[in-house]
Amino acid sequence: MNFSKRLKKLREQKGLSQEELALRLDMPRTSITHYESGTNRLPRNQRLNDIADFFDVSVDYLLGRSETEKLTYDEEGFIEDSKELTVEELQEKYKLSVDGKPATKEELEGAIAFIRSLRGMK
Known part of the structure:
Protein backbone atom coordinates (compact mmCIF):
# COMPACT_ATOMS: atom_id res chain seq x y z
CA MET A 1 0.00 0.00 0.00
CA LEU A 63 5.39 5.26 3.13
CA GLY A 64 4.41 1.63 2.55
CA ARG A 65 7.91 0.29 3.18
CA SER A 66 6.76 -1.76 6.17
CA GLU A 67 3.60 -3.58 7.19
CA THR A 68 4.45 -3.05 10.86
CA GLU A 69 2.81 0.14 12.06
CA LYS A 70 5.29 0.77 14.82
CA LEU A 71 8.00 -1.21 16.57
CA THR A 72 7.19 -2.06 20.14
CA TYR A 73 9.47 -0.87 22.91
CA ASP A 74 10.82 -4.42 23.27
CA GLU A 75 11.59 -4.65 19.54
CA GLU A 76 13.32 -1.27 19.52
CA GLY A 77 15.32 -2.27 22.59
CA PHE A 78 16.25 -5.60 21.05
CA ILE A 79 17.48 -3.95 17.86
CA GLU A 80 19.50 -1.40 19.80
CA ASP A 81 20.87 -3.79 22.44
CA SER A 82 21.64 -6.69 20.13
CA LYS A 83 24.20 -4.65 18.23
CA GLU A 84 26.75 -5.28 20.96
CA LEU A 85 25.49 -8.32 22.86
CA THR A 86 27.34 -11.61 23.12
CA VAL A 87 25.60 -14.93 22.55
CA GLU A 88 25.38 -15.43 26.30
CA GLU A 89 23.82 -11.99 26.80
CA LEU A 90 21.31 -12.65 24.00
CA GLN A 91 20.40 -15.95 25.61
CA GLU A 92 20.01 -14.47 29.10
CA LYS A 93 18.34 -11.17 28.26
CA TYR A 94 15.88 -12.27 25.56
CA LYS A 95 15.20 -15.95 26.28
CA LEU A 96 15.02 -16.66 22.54
CA SER A 97 13.08 -19.73 21.51
CA VAL A 98 12.22 -21.54 18.30
CA ASP A 99 9.20 -23.84 18.02
CA GLY A 100 8.59 -23.37 21.73
CA LYS A 101 12.03 -24.60 22.76
CA PRO A 102 14.74 -22.30 24.14
CA ALA A 103 17.56 -21.65 21.68
CA THR A 104 20.83 -23.16 22.83
CA LYS A 105 24.14 -21.36 22.80
CA GLU A 106 25.25 -23.56 19.90
CA GLU A 107 22.10 -22.73 17.91
CA LEU A 108 22.59 -19.01 18.44
CA GLU A 109 26.23 -19.27 17.42
CA GLY A 110 25.13 -21.16 14.30
CA ALA A 111 22.54 -18.50 13.48
CA ILE A 112 25.15 -15.75 13.83
CA ALA A 113 27.59 -17.71 11.64
CA PHE A 114 24.84 -18.17 9.05
CA ILE A 115 24.09 -14.43 9.00
CA ARG A 116 27.78 -13.67 8.61
CA SER A 117 28.06 -16.12 5.70
CA LEU A 118 25.07 -14.50 4.00
CA ARG A 119 26.64 -11.09 4.40
CA GLY A 120 29.87 -12.39 2.91
CA MET A 121 28.02 -13.50 -0.23
CA LYS A 122 26.97 -9.96 -1.11
Whole structure:
Protein backbone atom coordinates (compact mmCIF):
# COMPACT_ATOMS: atom_id res chain seq x y z
CA MET A 1 0.00 0.00 0.00
CA ASN A 2 1.42 3.40 -0.93
CA PHE A 3 1.50 6.66 1.02
CA SER A 4 -1.74 8.11 -0.38
CA LYS A 5 -3.74 4.98 0.48
CA ARG A 6 -2.15 4.65 3.93
CA LEU A 7 -2.87 8.27 4.79
CA LYS A 8 -6.51 7.95 3.77
CA LYS A 9 -6.90 4.66 5.65
CA LEU A 10 -5.38 6.08 8.84
CA ARG A 11 -7.49 9.24 8.61
CA GLU A 12 -10.68 7.25 8.13
CA GLN A 13 -9.78 4.89 11.00
CA LYS A 14 -9.65 7.93 13.28
CA GLY A 15 -13.00 9.11 11.90
CA LEU A 16 -11.57 12.40 10.66
CA SER A 17 -12.49 14.39 7.59
CA GLN A 18 -9.72 15.86 5.47
CA GLU A 19 -10.56 19.26 6.96
CA GLU A 20 -10.30 17.97 10.54
CA LEU A 21 -6.97 16.28 9.86
CA ALA A 22 -5.64 19.42 8.21
CA LEU A 23 -6.62 21.49 11.25
CA ARG A 24 -4.95 19.06 13.65
CA LEU A 25 -1.77 19.00 11.58
CA ASP A 26 -1.85 22.77 10.98
CA MET A 27 -1.76 22.46 7.21
CA PRO A 28 -4.07 23.31 4.29
CA ARG A 29 -6.86 20.85 3.53
CA THR A 30 -5.78 20.95 -0.11
CA SER A 31 -2.47 19.36 0.90
CA ILE A 32 -4.32 16.43 2.46
CA THR A 33 -6.47 16.14 -0.67
CA HIS A 34 -3.41 16.09 -2.92
CA TYR A 35 -1.56 13.60 -0.71
CA GLU A 36 -4.52 11.22 -0.66
CA SER A 37 -5.17 11.47 -4.39
CA GLY A 38 -1.53 10.80 -5.17
CA THR A 39 -1.34 13.88 -7.40
CA ASN A 40 1.19 15.58 -5.18
CA ARG A 41 4.69 14.54 -4.31
CA LEU A 42 5.39 13.24 -0.83
CA PRO A 43 5.43 15.67 2.08
CA ARG A 44 8.74 17.08 3.20
CA ASN A 45 10.52 15.20 5.97
CA GLN A 46 9.24 17.28 8.88
CA ARG A 47 5.64 17.10 7.70
CA LEU A 48 6.00 13.36 7.10
CA ASN A 49 7.30 12.96 10.66
CA ASP A 50 4.41 15.06 11.98
CA ILE A 51 1.86 12.89 10.16
CA ALA A 52 3.49 9.68 11.41
CA ASP A 53 3.59 11.03 14.97
CA PHE A 54 -0.05 12.09 14.81
CA PHE A 55 -1.14 8.59 13.78
CA ASP A 56 1.44 6.92 16.06
CA VAL A 57 2.98 4.93 13.21
CA SER A 58 6.47 4.76 11.77
CA VAL A 59 7.41 6.77 8.69
CA ASP A 60 8.30 3.47 7.01
CA TYR A 61 4.75 2.24 7.57
CA LEU A 62 3.31 5.51 6.30
CA LEU A 63 5.39 5.26 3.13
CA GLY A 64 4.41 1.63 2.55
CA ARG A 65 7.91 0.29 3.18
CA SER A 66 6.76 -1.76 6.17
CA GLU A 67 3.60 -3.58 7.19
CA THR A 68 4.45 -3.05 10.86
CA GLU A 69 2.81 0.14 12.06
CA LYS A 70 5.29 0.77 14.82
CA LEU A 71 8.00 -1.21 16.57
CA THR A 72 7.19 -2.06 20.14
CA TYR A 73 9.47 -0.87 22.91
CA ASP A 74 10.82 -4.42 23.27
CA GLU A 75 11.59 -4.65 19.54
CA GLU A 76 13.32 -1.27 19.52
CA GLY A 77 15.32 -2.27 22.59
CA PHE A 78 16.25 -5.60 21.05
CA ILE A 79 17.48 -3.95 17.86
CA GLU A 80 19.50 -1.40 19.80
CA ASP A 81 20.87 -3.79 22.44
CA SER A 82 21.64 -6.69 20.13
CA LYS A 83 24.20 -4.65 18.23
CA GLU A 84 26.75 -5.28 20.96
CA LEU A 85 25.49 -8.32 22.86
CA THR A 86 27.34 -11.61 23.12
CA VAL A 87 25.60 -14.93 22.55
CA GLU A 88 25.38 -15.43 26.30
CA GLU A 89 23.82 -11.99 26.80
CA LEU A 90 21.31 -12.65 24.00
CA GLN A 91 20.40 -15.95 25.61
CA GLU A 92 20.01 -14.47 29.10
CA LYS A 93 18.34 -11.17 28.26
CA TYR A 94 15.88 -12.27 25.56
CA LYS A 95 15.20 -15.95 26.28
CA LEU A 96 15.02 -16.66 22.54
CA SER A 97 13.08 -19.73 21.51
CA VAL A 98 12.22 -21.54 18.30
CA ASP A 99 9.20 -23.84 18.02
CA GLY A 100 8.59 -23.37 21.73
CA LYS A 101 12.03 -24.60 22.76
CA PRO A 102 14.74 -22.30 24.14
CA ALA A 103 17.56 -21.65 21.68
CA THR A 104 20.83 -23.16 22.83
CA LYS A 105 24.14 -21.36 22.80
CA GLU A 106 25.25 -23.56 19.90
CA GLU A 107 22.10 -22.73 17.91
CA LEU A 108 22.59 -19.01 18.44
CA GLU A 109 26.23 -19.27 17.42
CA GLY A 110 25.13 -21.16 14.30
CA ALA A 111 22.54 -18.50 13.48
CA ILE A 112 25.15 -15.75 13.83
CA ALA A 113 27.59 -17.71 11.64
CA PHE A 114 24.84 -18.17 9.05
CA ILE A 115 24.09 -14.43 9.00
CA ARG A 116 27.78 -13.67 8.61
CA SER A 117 28.06 -16.12 5.70
CA LEU A 118 25.07 -14.50 4.00
CA ARG A 119 26.64 -11.09 4.40
CA GLY A 120 29.87 -12.39 2.91
CA MET A 121 28.02 -13.50 -0.23
CA LYS A 122 26.97 -9.96 -1.11
